[in-house]
Each structure stands twice: as C-alpha cells, then as structure tokens.
Amino acid sequence: MPHEQPPVPADLSPPAQLPWFRRLAARLLGRGLSRLQAQHRDSWFLGHATGQRSGHTDGLREGYERGRAEGYEAGRQVLVIRDTRPENPGVPGQDDKLFDDWRLPLSAELKKRFKADVAQRLPAEVQPSAAQWKLIFSDTPSTCVVAGAGAGKSTSLVLRILLLRHYLGYELDAMTVVTFTRESRKDFIKRLQQVFALWQLDLPAVSARELVRTFHSRILPLVRSLPGFGQLRAFETLGNEMPAGSEDAADSNPFDLRLNDAQRQQLNLCYRDLLRDSPRFAELIGALRREALQLKPLDPDHPDVQKRVQVTQLAAQRDEELCDVIEDLWFAAGAWPIKGIEPCRETVQIRGHSFHVHGRLQGQDGWVVLGFDPNESAQYQRPGAKLAVRAEWAVKRTLFQAFCDKPLIWLDNYASAKRLAVSLAGDAVAGPGFEYKVKGELAPAPLLDAFVAAASFIENLGLEVGGAVTAMSFPPGDSDGQFFEALALYWRALEAHLLAQSPPVMTYNRMFALFGENNPENLQLLPDPLLRPLAHLMIDEFQDVSPQIVSWLRASLAEIRRRGPAMHVGRSAQHSSLLCVGDDWQSIYGWRGSSPKFFMAFTKTFPSPANTRVMLVENYRSQQQVIDAAEHLVKGAQAIAGKKARASGVAAALPLSPVRIFDRDEAALGQTVIEHYERGESVMILFRKSSDKLLISEHIQAVVKADSSLPAEQRRLRQLTYHSAKGLQADAVFMLGDCQYLTSSPYKNQVYRLADLGRAGDAQPFDTAQKEEVQRLAYVAVTRAVRHCYWHVEAASGETAKLPRASSQVDGRQVFFEDLRGQ
Structure with missing residues (x-):
C-alpha cells in the first residue's frame, strides 16, 4: 500500500x-x-x-x-x-540412483566376533590386511575394489560371502559371485567350500555352483523363462558335448571366437537361403569375392620388385614351362581343373614381355593364375632349371603384382581353390568359399567367420549391428563398405534363422541385449526368484566387462529397486548391492570390445547414495623388483590414480632380482628354462603367437617329456599365450616376443565413437586404447613371476619399428630392469 x-x-x-x-x-x-x-x-x-x-x-x-x-x-x-526462490518450486528432483539409501547392518560387536573367528580358523599367512577387512566389512550399497596382481582378492571375497551368509543370515539365492571363465569359477568354488568347512558349514556342490556363476550362465535362465524359450540353446555352445540344459555348457570362454562344425553349419544354411532370396546380398558377395581373390598390387619401387624386375625377360622365356609344371601339380592334387573356371593360356604383357595365365572366371572379367601350394616341397625343380619352382613362382607373382593392369585372381593353394570351386558350382550350403580381410585385422578369415567377429565386436559395445552399420561411412571404392552392408543383411537373417530352429538358438549378445537398458519391459516379465540372485552381486575381473554387460547390470539393478520391499518380504536379505573387484592395469581384452572405462568411472557408471572404495596395494605373489618393473611398463597408460603395490607376506622376504631383457634367442631361453626346472622351481613360458611355441619346443624337449610324465598336480611347466596366463603364477616366467599394436582399424574406431568410448575429440579412439593395451599386456605377463622374469624380444626393424611396443618402456637405468640387449 x-x-x-x-x-x-x-x-x-x-x-x-x-x-x-x-x-x-x-x-x-x-x-x-x-x-x-x-x-x-x-x-x-x-x-x-x-x-x-x-x-x-x-x-x-x-x-x-x-x-x-x-x-x-x-x-x-x-x-x-x-527473488531467490526457484521458478518452479513445486517440481522435485529426479532420483537416478540404482540403489536404496541403506547400510549393511554390521555392529561393532559382530565385526569383533567375525575377526576373532577368522583369526582362530584361518592360517596366519592368509589373515586379512586392514584394506581387505575394509572390503569384507563394506556396508554401502556399492563398493569398488582396486586390486592389483597378487592382492589376495579371492580370499577376501570368500570371507565376504561367509559374513553375509553365516553372520547376517542372507539367503544364498540372493547373491551371485561372477567370474569370467570356467576355470576361475571352479577354483573359486573349491576355495569357498574349503573355507565354509572350517566353520562347520555344509555348502553342497550344487549350491556353490548356483552361487558362483559366469555372466553367460546367469543370463541363460532369464531368457529361458520367457514363453517359447524354455529349451533355448546358445549359439556359442552349439556342438558342445555337455547337455543343452547343463549350466556348465554356458561357461564357455567369452573371448574364444573359434567356430566349430555345428556353428558353421548354421552359418552356411543361413548364407544359402539369403543368397537365394536377396539379389542385393548376392551382388555384394560377388563383389567381395572378386576383391578377396584379386592379387593385391605392389609398388614398383618396392625392394622385392626392384630385385626381380631385372630377370623379367628370363622369367618370360621360361613361363610357359613353369605353367605346365604348376598345372601338373594341381592336377595330381585333384584341384584342377575347377568348375566355373575356363582353362586357357591367355597372355599378359609385363614390361613388354609375355606371361601366361591358367584360366578365366566364366562370365566374369577375371584372369586366374595358379600358385605353388606351400605343402609342396620347397626344393622341387623343373628338369634342367637352376631355381626351385617356388622361387620361379615368387618372381612371377611379384612382377604381376607390380605391373599387371588387369583383374587377376591368384589361387595360392589347393584348399582355397577347392572352396572356391564349391562356391562357383552353386553349392552355397558349403559357404562363400573365400576369405576376406577387413582393414585393421591382422589376417584374412573365411567370410562368415569375419562376419561373426565384426558383429560380435559391435554388439559387445552395446550397439545393434544394423544401426551401427547405418551410422558408419567409408571412402568411395572401399570394399569394407560392401562388407558391412552385406554384414547388416546377413546378421538380421542369421538371428531369424537361429530363432527358427527347434529348439530355438540365440547368441549371448542378443540375450544380454534383450534384458539391457533399451528393453526394461522384458525385465518386468521376470518373476522375483529369477531376478533375486542379482540383488547382491560380487563381480571379479570387472575391468574386462563390455558395455553390453554393463547395460544389463544397470537395467537389472534398476528393476530390483523399482520392485521395492515387496520383493524381499520374509527374507533376511533386503535391498541390493554391488561389489566389483578389478585392476585397470590388467584390462587386456579391448580387441573384443571390453573396456576399463566402466571400472575407472565406477561411481558414475553405478550411481549410489553411498560408495566405498578400497585399494588393495599388497602383492602377496611377487618380489618387489618384479612389481616395480611391471608398474613401470604401464606408466604411460591412463590409470586409476594412487596405485603403488608393495611386496607383502612371504613375497616381501624373497631375494630381489631384476627383470632381464634379452635379444630374442630361443636356444638361450630354452637353456635357462632347463636350469630353473632342474632347481625344482615352477616354470611358465609365455608366447605371443602359436608359431613361437613350436620354435621353443625343440629346445626344451627334455623338460617337456619329464614334466608330462608326472601327475597333473606335480607338474611344474606351463606353456601359454600372454592372454591365457592371466590369474596364474610361476617361480620363473619366460616371455617370448614383444607386445605390439601392429595395425589400425578404421571400422573399430568408428564404432568406438558410436559407443562413446575413448577420449573426446580422438579420431582413432580404438587405436589409442590398443596402444595402451599392449603396455597392460606386458604388465600382466611380468606379474605372473614370483622370483624371476626373463623377456626375449625381437629387434625393431622396418615399418614395425615405428609402431607402439611395450619393450620401449624398458629403462635400463632403473634397478629393477637389466637390459642385456645388444650384448
């Protein structure tokens, strides 16, 4: 007024x-x-x-x-x-948490009693440290445990389960412990039963197997609960000798992409039907076949060309005789003539000289040249010739690569030619009959195998294949564009084909997608007893999860919270919780779509009213110099801050010995292996390629023979790839071969960006991740060693010298390295 x-x-x-x-x-x-x-x-x-x-x-x-x-x-x-009041004072905030705001009911008296029981029943060397007790007694809805190599996490997880079950009365069917492989699952179950027995608690094997699962064995019952899917089979376990309903059948290695005959049969049947029904797919397959079989051009300035171009005239003079010898070998092998290829001896001009082809693809503009099968003797010669046929053939191939301007199909071996013959004859049920190399892959693969690998990678990132392909782009004329268009058509047809089987078949990736964040309504169809085991989750090796798995976990936890207290009526176990154990330094499956991003950003990935973070820095496996050397190798990779492991327990008293790096020498490596084995030590030989195993075997035959004659529990020699050694240890570890990222993947960089992985603004996020992963792979290999580690690396040369390699992180000035290369 x-x-x-x-x-x-x-x-x-x-x-x-x-x-x-x-x-x-x-x-x-x-x-x-x-x-x-x-x-x-x-x-x-x-x-x-x-x-x-x-x-x-x-x-x-x-x-x-x-x-x-x-x-x-x-x-x-x-x-x-x-004026300070909000414009819309009546609108509440949004609760995006995956958990209720609750705490595990752990009184000081209960903690004291449990600690006393553990001190009485467990040996002194496995008594929990202060950090491990923090893990065991975490009372918040979510818990993130950063556990380096040899941190004793398994025993801590076992005690956590004992606390929940025996001291708090939580029902076993409200909990799930997740391990990644069948082997790690068996080891954890054995340890769990042993500890429960110390408390005079009976844990039947069936109950332990129900509690300790892989992601794959946990998702399968959810899908089988849906109408019409009671007998559903997983595509990844087709051909497995175990019964289809066995839970062990679902415990396949999630990182094994090898296809068996049963799986390949389904792939081929789908291919046959789609080739018949889709003109566009048939057109794409024809284009891919031409691309795959055509001889790849070679720069005329290449050193091999410059060396062999000098004998062009001589090679032309003997070429017709060479053609006769090659054809005779193919005819004797039953690989020539090939139906669909018209035999002819047309001439091709190379630098003014006439060379001959062996045939032409019927109805197509493509010359065919037969190669020298690698299974034939390398010493085989034409009568009166000075060079072996293999050498003559290599000269001709190089000249054609550099100077032939016509479409040219070069058949390298009998096996690929027979596959091509079947395909050209119209027997589509046998598959496409040719290999294709996607840019960025190290080697070509049968076309359908390449389809499966690419689709699996895309789906592991939480993307749908067709949608991802639509969002991708390729330069004009890039055959990968045709490959991915064909993949989108094929993958949709394959999913329908598998579901039409009796009983139906589905890939694990599709199962996870059915219950992911994009399909929350499917989770609402599940009865409480099926969802309840996911209420209190404990996950090991969490750094290796894929975006697809993360989406499923988030959706499941959100649905459990949505159902509220009614889901837990009459039960001791209430609410939900998540405890994840991992080590971002041991994330080595990025090439399959896994990422440490979700572990490194744990609180953002799984929002919670309260979170506990535990750092397990004690290493009970390795002596300190092994630890320091391994950590130095990964100092260039993105990592969780504040990690610095220290040798603890018995490992702290071990004599120090630096990690020794040598120029590659299989004979010297073999001799050192023998010395350590004869001392009574356990020995592990790690290699990057299967061919390396063959190279070392001739130098350690005596040890292999002696060790294989012992009972399994007494054997002390293991030969493994770097990846398969994860989780294992030995007194002396021998590493054969460097860890190096050898390529660049245009398509994986694209889908990585679509999945929001990698750093913002990085045009090659997948390549960047892989450059860091080679360092982490070396870390995993070195930390298998208890006392000694020897690393034999090949010298950098040529183009590979410019590529990222883990051994470049070695610093001979550091006391924990002894760099003996060049000596």
Whole structure:
C-alpha cells in the first residue's frame, strides 16, 4: 500500500485575521498583561490550538518520512527473499540412483566376533590386511575394489560371502559371485567350500555352483523363462558335448571366437537361403569375392620388385614351362581343373614381355593364375632349371603384382581353390568359399567367420549391428563398405534363422541385449526368484566387462529397486548391492570390445547414495623388483590414480632380482628354462603367437617329456599365450616376443565413437586404447613371476619399428630392469 499523510483535524482550522488597528491594540494590551502575569482564557486556547496544529503538522511530516524510509527498507528485503526462490518450486528432483539409501547392518560387536573367528580358523599367512577387512566389512550399497596382481582378492571375497551368509543370515539365492571363465569359477568354488568347512558349514556342490556363476550362465535362465524359450540353446555352445540344459555348457570362454562344425553349419544354411532370396546380398558377395581373390598390387619401387624386375625377360622365356609344371601339380592334387573356371593360356604383357595365365572366371572379367601350394616341397625343380619352382613362382607373382593392369585372381593353394570351386558350382550350403580381410585385422578369415567377429565386436559395445552399420561411412571404392552392408543383411537373417530352429538358438549378445537398458519391459516379465540372485552381486575381473554387460547390470539393478520391499518380504536379505573387484592395469581384452572405462568411472557408471572404495596395494605373489618393473611398463597408460603395490607376506622376504631383457634367442631361453626346472622351481613360458611355441619346443624337449610324465598336480611347466596366463603364477616366467599394436582399424574406431568410448575429440579412439593395451599386456605377463622374469624380444626393424611396443618402456637405468640387449 502507498504511504499517505493523514488529514489535519477539522477543529484545528485557523481563525480569520483581525484588522491592523485592533491587532496593534491587542499586542500592546497583551504585553501589559504578560508583565502582570495575567491570562486571557480565549487567547490562551487560541495560541494553544495554533501550536498544537503546527506541532501536529511537523510531527506528522517527520513520522511520515521516517516511517516511509523504514517501510521501504523492510519491503525491499521481502522482495529480495522472494527473488531467490526457484521458478518452479513445486517440481522435485529426479532420483537416478540404482540403489536404496541403506547400510549393511554390521555392529561393532559382530565385526569383533567375525575377526576373532577368522583369526582362530584361518592360517596366519592368509589373515586379512586392514584394506581387505575394509572390503569384507563394506556396508554401502556399492563398493569398488582396486586390486592389483597378487592382492589376495579371492580370499577376501570368500570371507565376504561367509559374513553375509553365516553372520547376517542372507539367503544364498540372493547373491551371485561372477567370474569370467570356467576355470576361475571352479577354483573359486573349491576355495569357498574349503573355507565354509572350517566353520562347520555344509555348502553342497550344487549350491556353490548356483552361487558362483559366469555372466553367460546367469543370463541363460532369464531368457529361458520367457514363453517359447524354455529349451533355448546358445549359439556359442552349439556342438558342445555337455547337455543343452547343463549350466556348465554356458561357461564357455567369452573371448574364444573359434567356430566349430555345428556353428558353421548354421552359418552356411543361413548364407544359402539369403543368397537365394536377396539379389542385393548376392551382388555384394560377388563383389567381395572378386576383391578377396584379386592379387593385391605392389609398388614398383618396392625392394622385392626392384630385385626381380631385372630377370623379367628370363622369367618370360621360361613361363610357359613353369605353367605346365604348376598345372601338373594341381592336377595330381585333384584341384584342377575347377568348375566355373575356363582353362586357357591367355597372355599378359609385363614390361613388354609375355606371361601366361591358367584360366578365366566364366562370365566374369577375371584372369586366374595358379600358385605353388606351400605343402609342396620347397626344393622341387623343373628338369634342367637352376631355381626351385617356388622361387620361379615368387618372381612371377611379384612382377604381376607390380605391373599387371588387369583383374587377376591368384589361387595360392589347393584348399582355397577347392572352396572356391564349391562356391562357383552353386553349392552355397558349403559357404562363400573365400576369405576376406577387413582393414585393421591382422589376417584374412573365411567370410562368415569375419562376419561373426565384426558383429560380435559391435554388439559387445552395446550397439545393434544394423544401426551401427547405418551410422558408419567409408571412402568411395572401399570394399569394407560392401562388407558391412552385406554384414547388416546377413546378421538380421542369421538371428531369424537361429530363432527358427527347434529348439530355438540365440547368441549371448542378443540375450544380454534383450534384458539391457533399451528393453526394461522384458525385465518386468521376470518373476522375483529369477531376478533375486542379482540383488547382491560380487563381480571379479570387472575391468574386462563390455558395455553390453554393463547395460544389463544397470537395467537389472534398476528393476530390483523399482520392485521395492515387496520383493524381499520374509527374507533376511533386503535391498541390493554391488561389489566389483578389478585392476585397470590388467584390462587386456579391448580387441573384443571390453573396456576399463566402466571400472575407472565406477561411481558414475553405478550411481549410489553411498560408495566405498578400497585399494588393495599388497602383492602377496611377487618380489618387489618384479612389481616395480611391471608398474613401470604401464606408466604411460591412463590409470586409476594412487596405485603403488608393495611386496607383502612371504613375497616381501624373497631375494630381489631384476627383470632381464634379452635379444630374442630361443636356444638361450630354452637353456635357462632347463636350469630353473632342474632347481625344482615352477616354470611358465609365455608366447605371443602359436608359431613361437613350436620354435621353443625343440629346445626344451627334455623338460617337456619329464614334466608330462608326472601327475597333473606335480607338474611344474606351463606353456601359454600372454592372454591365457592371466590369474596364474610361476617361480620363473619366460616371455617370448614383444607386445605390439601392429595395425589400425578404421571400422573399430568408428564404432568406438558410436559407443562413446575413448577420449573426446580422438579420431582413432580404438587405436589409442590398443596402444595402451599392449603396455597392460606386458604388465600382466611380468606379474605372473614370483622370483624371476626373463623377456626375449625381437629387434625393431622396418615399418614395425615405428609402431607402439611395450619393450620401449624398458629403462635400463632403473634397478629393477637389466637390459642385456645388444650384448
């Protein structure tokens, strides 16, 4: 309301003014009376009234000004307060947490009792450390455990389960422990039963197997609960000798992409039907076949070309005889002639000289040249010739690669030619019959195998194949564009083909996608007993999870929270929790779509009202210099901050010995292996390629023979790839071969960006991740060693010298390395 001055009272109005003569007489008379101190009653009242009016007016004015100022200030403060309020004060915030705000009911008395029981029943060398007790007693809904190599995490997880089951009364069917492979699952079950027995608790094998699962064995029952899928089979386990309903059948190695005959049969049947029904698919397959079989060009300035171009004339003179010899070998092998290829001896001009081909693809513009099968003797010669046929053939191939401008199909061996013959004859049920190399892959693969590998990678990233292909792009003329268009058509057809089988078949990736964040309504169809085992999850090796698995976990936890207390009525186990154990330094399956991103950003991936983080820095396996050397190898990779392991327990008392790096020498490596084995130590030989295993075997035959004659539990020699050695250990570890990223993958870089993996603004996020992964792979290999580690690496040369390699991280100035290369 506006402030207004009140009106003057009516009875205080001034009287009319007297004439001047009267005013003068009144003033004189007034002065006289004042001296006599006399009063005139009316005058007194008149003066009093005038003063009252004047005082009242001044008082009102002063009060008005003061009140107006104070009121304005008070009013201004009220308005400021009102301005700070939100525009929509009635809209609440959004709760995006995956868990209720609750705590595990662990009293100080219960903790004290459990610690006392553990101290009494477990040996002194496996008593938990302070950090391990923090893991065991974590009371928050989510827990992230950073556990380096040899940190003793398995025993801690076993004690956590014992705490929940025996001391808190949680039902076993409210918990799941997830391991990644069948072997690690068996080891964990054995340890769990042993510890439970120390508390006189009976844990039947069937209950232990139900509790300890792989991701794959846990998802299968969920899908089988859906109408019509009660007997569903997983594509990855087709051909497995175990019964289809066996839980062990689902414990396949998630990183094994090898296809068996049963799987290949389904792939080929789908290929046959799609080739018949889809003209566009048939057109794409024809283009891919031509691309795959055509001889790849070679730069005329290449050293091999420059060396062999000098004998062009001589090679042309003997070429027809060479063709005769090659054809005779193919005919004897039953690989020539080939139906669909018209035999002919057309000539091709190479630098002005005539060379011959063996045939032409019927109905197509493509010359065919037969190669020298690698299974034939390398010493085989034409009568009277100075060079072996293999050498003559190599000269011709190089000249054609550099100087032939016609489409040319070069059949390298009998086996590939027979596959091509079947394909050209129209027997599509046998498959495409040719190999294709996607850019960025190390080697070509049968076309359908390449389809499976690419589709699996895309789906592991949580993407749908068709949608991902639509979002990808390739340069004009790039055959990978045709490959991925064909893949999108084929993959949709394959999923339908598999579901049409009796009983139906489905890939594990599709199972996870069915219950992922994009399909929450499917989770709502599940009865409580099927969802309940996911309520309290404990996951090992969490750094190796894929985006597809993460989506499934998040969706499952969100559904459990949505159902609320009604899901847990009458049970001790309430709410839900997640405990993940991992080590980002041991993330080595990025080439399959796994990523340490979700472990490194755990609290963001799994939002929770409260989270516990545990750092297990004690290493109970390796002596300190092995630890320091391994950590130095990964210092260039992104990692969780604050990790620095220290040798603990028995490992802390082991003699120090640096990791020794040598120039590659299989004979010297073999001799050192024998020395350690004869000392009674356990030995592990790690190699990067299967061919390396063959190269080393001739130098350690005596040890292999002696070790294989012992009972399995007494054997002390293992030969493994770097990847398959994870989780194992030996007194002495021998590493054969460097860890190096040898290629660049355009398509994987694209889908990595689609999946929001990698750093922002990185145009090659997958390549960047792989350059860091080679360092982590070396870390995994070195940390298998308890006492000694020997690393034999080949010298860098040519183009490979420019590529990232783990051995470049070796610093001979450090006391934990002894770099003996070049000596």
